[in-house]
Amino acid sequence: MNRYAVAAIYKFEMARMKRTIFQSILSPVISTSLYFIVFGSAIGSRITEIDGVSYGAFIVPGLIMLSLLTQSIANASFGIYFPKFTGTIYELLSAPVSYFEVLLGYVGAAATKSILLSFLILATAGLFVPLEIAHPWWMLLFLFMTAISFCLFGFIIGIWADNFEKLQIIPLLVITPLVFLGGTFYSVNMLPPFWQTVTMFNPVFYLISGFRWSFNEIADVSVMISLAVISGFLALCLLTVWWIFKTGYHIKQ
Amino acid sequence: MSEILQPIIQVTKLNKIYKGGFQALDNISLTIEQAEILALLGPNGAGKTTLISTICGIIDPSSGTITVDGKDIISGYRHTREMIGLVPQELTTDAFETVWDTVSFSRGLFGKKPDPGYIEKVLKDLSLWEKKDNKMMELSGGMKRRVLIAKALSHEPRILFLDEPTAGVDVELRQDMWQLVKQLRENGVTIILTTHYIEEAEAIADRIGVIKNGQLILVEEKSTLMAKLGKKQLLLELKQALTELPPELETFELCLKEDGRHLVYTYDATREHTGIASLMQHLSQAGIQFKDLKTDQSSLEDIFVSLVKESI
Known part of the structure; x- marks a missing residue:
């Protein structure tokens, strides 16, 4: 194991977070605060409780998921796309590092960033609503698995993208709608039957449901199904990354 | 004794055909001895950079074998890549990093534990010490070129590839670089450089290789070549x-x-x-x-x- 290389990549990526502290930290925190003001206070005052939980507390897991998913993808995709864009990837390709070590450095740093951010959003939420985490270990399990899976997904997007538009297109046009339609701000039971069925095809719905269960034991589907979905997605991403490294897709000529 | 005689790089029947069908390297065989300076000459698109990139592991060969210090570059990539430093042709740098950080990053990436003393020496040797806290985007083209050399030397390589190292640099830097190359060779470093400046090859190389259309049409001691064909x-x-x-x-x-x-x-x-x-x-x-x-x-x-x- 080339631990110095892993540390170098990790440190390099974390340094970017320091350089872009406002964009990385402050912006998601402000967005979350705005969600609480708009949805928690303005709309939430009209929806008193969902399954015995105040609306403000109900949306906390969904809001954390929203930031976790988008930031994981953004951090990891940009991390690997930027060296491709600037041409500095030559150094990575000529270094004595295995693909696993490259992945550990980039995905590890991206996951650290998004997990830190999730805790920050959780703390911010605590300023607006009383927080209760019924199953903290499950909460951490979902948080870590989701962060790693979506960082891997972001890494894949970063490899696939050959321009900045492609880098943005999946997070903006696929992930954000899936999160919003996956029960961030509502329970699936509140939807008409047709849309309830449609929601079942949204993988993000299972993540939010499982994550919400770890907070206040409210779930639209069994927590084991949620765990199976995130495990399956993790396996799929790992398999895709393995194929990318094996074939050199969009990395090597 | 046999180890001393072993070539540092051995390229055998190397071919590279890109996806579009373009053959960039055509059956190249080349032996490079330890502590020599080999200059690769050739017109644009001849295959010089492809050859270097393939030895360094950036491009996969289509067929043929390459060994560095007796080890295959694919199965023994950790050992072979640790030995190599590469200065690319393009000024590819992360604009927001400082000189110190980017050179230290390279050392770590190549598996060496942090050594601020060594990094300081490299930066001083390349007249970069005063700029160590500057961001890359604040440097001139010549300074960026020096940083790329510092990055390549950061992990104390035994082989140094210089791809068009003096392209677009001023006379002073060119002279400095020639001096550095000679100094490195004296310390036992093998140097392979590609260049368009023939006088550069004439001034510092021990051997000359000429590549044309992906073929190595000649490799000869500089003095022999001058005597034979001059x-x-x-x-x-x-x-x-x-x-x-x-x-x-x-x-x-x-x-x-x-x-x-x-x-x-x-x-x-x-x-x-x-x-x-x-x-x-x-x-x-x-x-x-x-x-x-x-x-x-x-x-x-x-x-x-x-x-x-x-x-x-």
């Missing part, structure tokens, strides 16, 4: 112009210039009898007098141009 000429400035060469001088490889006032005699300087004495005698007998004479050795550039033209 023509020497004797130029005679005549007192009186001639309209044509007298018949008694036809046996010599002589050329009368258009003005009729200059005779050029081409000869092989390595032969014991160059024919100059005999020519002088014949000129005297023919009553041809000259007021000045000088000799001229063809440069590596002349040799390179003629080689490339020949292989078309």
Whole structure:
């Protein structure tokens, strides 16, 4: 194991977070605060409780998921796309590092960033609503698995993208709608039957449901199904990354 | 003892065909000895960068084998890549990083534990110490080139690839770089450089390789190449112009210039009898007098141009 290389990549990526502290930290925190003001206070005052939980507390897991998913993808995709864009990837390709070590450095740093951010959003939420985490270990399990899976997904997007538009297109046009339609701000039971069925095809719905269960034991589907979905997605991403490294897709000529 | 004699790089029947079908490397075989300076010359698109990139692991070969320090570059990539430092042709840098951070990053990436003392030495050797806290985007092109060299040297490589290292740099930096290359070689570092500047190869290389259309058309000791292919000429400035060469001088490889006032005699300087004495005698007998004479050795550039033209 080339631990110095892993540390170098990790440190390099974390340094970017320091350089872009406002964009990385402050912006998601402000967005979350705005969600609480708009949805928690303005709309939430009209929806008193969902399954015995105040609306403000109900949306906390969904809001954390929203930031976790988008930031994981953004951090990891940009991390690997930027060296491709600037041409500095030559150094990575000529270094004595295995693909696993490259992945550990980039995905590890991206996951650290998004997990830190999730805790920050959780703390911010605590300023607006009383927080209760019924199953903290499950909460951490979902948080870590989701962060790693979506960082891997972001890494894949970063490899696939050959321009900045492609880098943005999946997070903006696929992930954000899936999160919003996956029960961030509502329970699936509140939807008409047709849309309830449609929601079942949204993988993000299972993540939010499982994550919400770890907070206040409210779930639209069994927590084991949620765990199976995130495990399956993790396996799929790992398999895709393995194929990318094996074939050199969009990395090597 | 056998380890000392082992070539540091061995390329055997290397081919690279890109996806579009373009053959960038065509059956290249090359042996590079330890602590030598090999200059790879060739026109644009000849395959120089592809060859370097393949040895460094950036590009996958289509067929053939490459060993570095006796180890295959694919199965033994950790060992082979640790030994190599690469200075790329393009000024590829992360604009927001500081000089210190980017050089330290390279050291870590190549598996070396942090050593601020060594990084300081490299930066000082390359006159970068004053700029260590500057961001890359604040540096001039020449300074960025120095940083790329510092990055390549950060992990103390035994082999250094310099891909067009002096392209677009000023005379001072070029001289500094030549000095550095010689110094590195004295410390046992093997250097492979590609260049468009023939005088660069002429000034610092031990051996010259010429690549054309993906083929290595020649690899030779510089001195041997100069002696073998370099023509020497004797130029005679005549007192009186001639309209044509007298018949008694036809046996010599002589050329009368258009003005009729200059005779050029081409000869092989390595032969014991160059024919100059005999020519002088014949000129005297023919009553041809000259007021000045000088000799001229063809440069590596002349040799390179003629080689490339020949292989078309």
